[in-house]
Amino acid sequence: MTVSAKGRYALRVMIALAARENTVPLKELAAQEEIPYKFLESIMTELVKAGLVTAVRGKCGGYRLANPPEECTAADILHVTETSFTASACASDKKDCPRAEICPTLPMWRALDDAVDSLLKQYTLKDFL
């Protein structure tokens, strides 16, 4: 029920990018945020694929936010990094749970997901600067 190191790293890096205008190379980001270089590299790949970050290859390249800080929420970021970002496995994969139809707790898991999501949507990168 805890956000992974990966998720916390991702959020931290996004805040770091929000604080800078130019593209920042991974080497610098990893050093500044004290995150293992190669691990961060894999995280950046995901953030790029999700459209939250823009990558510039080659010399003088690096990463920068794809959008203004106030347009990127904590929910956006964590949905990318957290493999199963839902309170209960049942709530997301209906077919995986044969009890879904009769499960008395399903409504609660759904409500919990909604509560978490709506709270995380309230925080944008701008709020962390």
Add this chain to the structure above:
Amino acid sequence: MTVSAKGRYALRVMIALAARENTVPLKELAAQEEIPYKFLESIMTELVKAGLVTAVRGKCGGYRLANPPEECTAADILHVTETSFTASACASDKKDCPRAEICPTLPMWRALDDAVDSLLKQYTLKDFL
């Protein structure tokens, strides 16, 4: 960020106990709820220690709720079973995170914990019957 099988099992068993007046032996509970006997046994031990369930040893023994169903919330149960029931490791163990003082995201993790907790407190075992 997902509630473990252990947590879901615990909730299910507690609902099952809430639906019955008498003490129910583990053997029966495990069969009815289709939960591995020995795994459930370890879960019951925790629930007993937490004071949510009363155990009766010996022949004709078993488990029953320690309190009326309307007095036991989902939060009570999940706090027992989930090893780290907090959105971020930082939010619970201050000393583990050297950045706690300056961390811009800590308030959000705290708010998330509060949101989750207050929602889970709204559901009692009675609501699931």
Add this chain to the structure above:
DNA sequence: TGTATTTCCTACTAAATTCATGGGAATTAT
């Protein structure tokens, strides 16, 4: 054109956590 700097891609390894299983001691109704 060559070189240094950078992201991209694929595969692998290590550590931690979750999910169980096994055997037997202690307790209790009959």
Add this chain to the structure above:
DNA sequence: ATAATTCCCATGAATTTAGTAGGAAATACA
């Protein structure tokens, strides 16, 4: 006594998370 039960301690398997390694592809700049 005996059978049915919880309690206690240790171990093992499976899954997920965290971190590493090496090199290919792109790009700025001399």
